[in-house]
Amino acid sequence: MMLRYALQTVRDRKGGFLGAFLALMCASALVTACGTLLETGLRGTVHTERYAAAPMLVSADQNVHRTIVKHKKGKTKVKHKAKPIAERAWLSQDVVRTVRAVPGVRRAVPELTFLAEPSAPGAADPDRPAYGHAWNSAALTPYRLTEGSAPRAAGDVVVDRDLADRAHLTVGDRLPVQSTQDPRTYRVTGIAAPAAGAGVTRQTSLFFSAGEAQRLAAHPGRVTAIGVVPERGQDVAELKRAVARALDGTKARVTTGDDRGQVEFLDGAAARVKLVSMGGAMGGTSLLVAVLVVVGTFTLSVQQRHRELALLRAIAATPRQIRKMLSCEALLVGAAAGAVGSLAGLPLGGWLYGRFVDLGAVPPTLERTVSFFPVAAGLLATLFGAWAATRVAARRIGRIRPAAALSEASVESARPAVARTVAGLIALAGGAVLVVVLGGLRTEAASTPVTFLTVVVLAVAVSLLGPLLVRATVAVLGRPLRMVGPGARIATANLKGHAARMAAVVTPITLLVGMTCTVLFVQPTLGDATRAQAHEGVRADWVLAAQGPGIPEAAVRELRTADKGTTATEVVRSTVRVGLDKYPVQGVTPAGLTRTWDPDVTAGSLKHFGARSVAVSELAADQRNVKPGSTLKLTLGDGTPVTLTVAAVYARGLGFGDLTVAHDLLSRHIDNPLASSVLVSTGRTQEQLAHTLREFPGVRVISPGDADGLQEARQQANAEVNIIAMALVLAFTAIAVVNTLAMSVSERIREFALLRLAGATRRQVLRMLRVEALTVVLMGVALGSGIAAAVLSAFSLGMTGTAAPAVLPLTYLTVIAAAGLLALTATSLPGRVALRVRPVTVATAKE
Secondary structure: OHHHHHHHHHHHOHHHHHHHHHHHHHHHHHHHHHHHHHHHHHHOEOOOOOOOOOOEEEEEOOEEEEEEEEEEOOEEEEEEEEEEOOOOOOEEOHHHHHHHOOOOEEEEEEEOOEEEEEOOOOOOOOOOOEEEEEHHHHHHOOEEEEEEOOOOOOOEEEEEHHHHHHHOOOOOOEEEEEEOOOOEEEEEEEEEEEOOOOOOOOOEEEEEOHHHHHHHHOOOOEEOEEEEEEOOOOOHHHHHHHHHHHOOOOOEEEEEHHHHHHHHOHHHHHHHHHHHHHHHHHHHHHHHHHHHHHHHHHHHHHHHOHHHHHHHHHOOOOHHHHHHHHHHHHHHHHHHHHHHHHHHHHHHHHHHHHHHHHHOOOOOOOEOOOOHHHHHHHHHHHHHHHHHHHHHHOHHHHHOOHHHHHHHHHOOOOOOOHHHHHHHHHHHHHHHHHHHHHHOOOOHHHHHHHHHHHHHHHHHHHHHOHHHHHHHHHHHHHHHHHOOOHHHHHHHHHHHHOHHHHHHHHHHHHHHHHHHHHHHHHHHHHHHHHHHHHHHHEOOOEEEEEOOOOEOHHHHHHHHHHOOOOEEEEEEEEEEEEOOEEEEEEEEOOOOHHHHEOOOEEEEOOOOOOOOEEEEEHHHHHHHOOOOOOEEEEEOOOOOEEEEEEEEEEOOHHHHOOEEEEHHHHHOOOOOOOEOEEEEEOOOOHHHHHHHOOOOOOEEEEOHHHHHHHHHHHHHHHHHHHHHHHHHHHHHHHHHHHHHHHHHHHOOHHHHHHHHHOOOOHHHHHHHHHHHHHHHHHHHHHHHHHHHHHHHHHHHHHHHOOOOOOOOHHHHHHHHHHHHHHHHHHHHHHHHHHOOOOHHHHHHOOO
């Protein structure tokens, strides 16, 4: 019976359910879009290109493994955990002989992959990074010589067809190449192209002679991977098991099929972990925001039908029947909205994925994967959200006695429900606890999700305590507003008499302002502190910056040779693991280090900093419980374990990373050993240094201030990624603001007609609406700004040590202006439409 009533109500009140439909549809689209990102991270495919001719690959394990044993209540639990490393792990040459000895293996071809960027005009393509290989590994690839001959001498190179076309290269041309070693010019002896039907679109390949490739790879006795070609008729799956048994006990792993792509494109494999984290965080935040908005929308929708529901109670409908009818209505609307929103979420997720690829946060090698699961998740989340929101919204109408129902419907209760107030205070206390916790978090990975969770929890507190806050605002602003005119006096009475309705409108504005300010100012807060520490810690007179992959060691040698009084500190960066925890690390030249670098040492000294030393930030020292003289076990980026002695503890960890080791140690274990920058302390001028480095056109001499500008540009790119990640949540919240305000105004058409019949002019009614809207905006902006200030201050305290968030005044004013414009537009337009109808017609119409 209730289902039939629900169907009839939905048919008769399509306009009344429109707001709820829009809120649910946007929520479904949001959840589905985030779900596609999460699924891509979990199940996304990285297809192979170069290894197309090798059915099986053997490569080194790209993870750090730890076994954790816990004893609790007489029981022993053993957990095995693995975390990815940052650089490519290499295999011993001995593994090649082991694989070749396995029965069923026809060929086992060692592969070398290393940095090799051509420097000819037009050669660079950011969408196709360049790598060097030994020509003998071309047997694993789809490449075949189409012109010229294979490289035989150390100065020979074969280039792929795409590079030859871009740079207009022909056989016999000279090609400068910047590799892991000093730049060198090679003679193009041949041009190779993929066989028909084989596409290589995400990389540029340069093939060198075997000896030259080993020199450039700079890993003697090691190989990147081993391509395995089975005997004719040999089952690949069976051979895979045989090779795995032969390699048991080593760090080698065997892959076939699409898993080969993860060996070829390490960035795609690493991006899966990042995308899972990003998609999960976005999805969780989106779900919380969606629930908050949907509950507010349904609460307003039920309030608008209070008289109708009260009448049902007065004619003996039971609370259970009322709740069942409302639940059926919500499920009907939720099913329709969820279906439309879930389908709309698929292209929305595609757009989000494309933006991440454009910004470099996700490599194109990780292909987007879409299935039924995100659509189902969006639909189920919508249905559950609609049902739960209705149960919350209908709790009061279901509790009141039938005799009191109509009187309850005609006049809003002057005192909010005790349960709502208690729940609001609990949410406020929870938000306060999260603010305190956030102030103690000192890593970005830990603080970021807590930051946005705190905003949502405090917004929930505002939603629950909204009627009290509205009445408090009216008590403060009531007297000044009454002096403005008749419209303002009516607005004041409405605000005071309909506090619950106004509270439903304040919540999305509060959430919009709080979330937007937090998203926009989190990265500047962290970035300003990082740049300040880096600027204060650089003592160098000049900084060398590279336009290509890095600064070759030959350029640094040239500087040191030209002036014996010059100190040049090479800097390389990577990521290491201490246990399973990840830390940013930099490698610096120990000689003359204190002349160019000042990390603000608080314990120990850099005077004896050497090849087996490590300096740690105060954060890392606290987390690992180390001090000068302690030993620290690291796993370098390529998986190599080392044990170093702590030489110093420094305060400027944000500016320089948590760990600092010797340059030569770190550069031998990263994919790009070229210096990212060089700090130069010298008495020579910028022009003199540039003249010394004239043979290296890709190296620029800049001031430390200009180097800060380059760092700011990189941080801005990271900030764009975070803004894009939260853009859908902010857009959804903005839509919720418009939707809620439009619903609030549209249902008051009868009230407007009665005011007109009582003598109020059309202009006075519109002025009343504007005063109400401005008051609501003022409340929302004040509350949202307060939430953002508390959260950003706690974030700043934890990350930088001072509660001084970086707030850009112009950006903040733009946010406030946008919120005000949305509110006024969403109020004025429905109000003008409602006032077009003759008052008598509305007043005498069926309610």
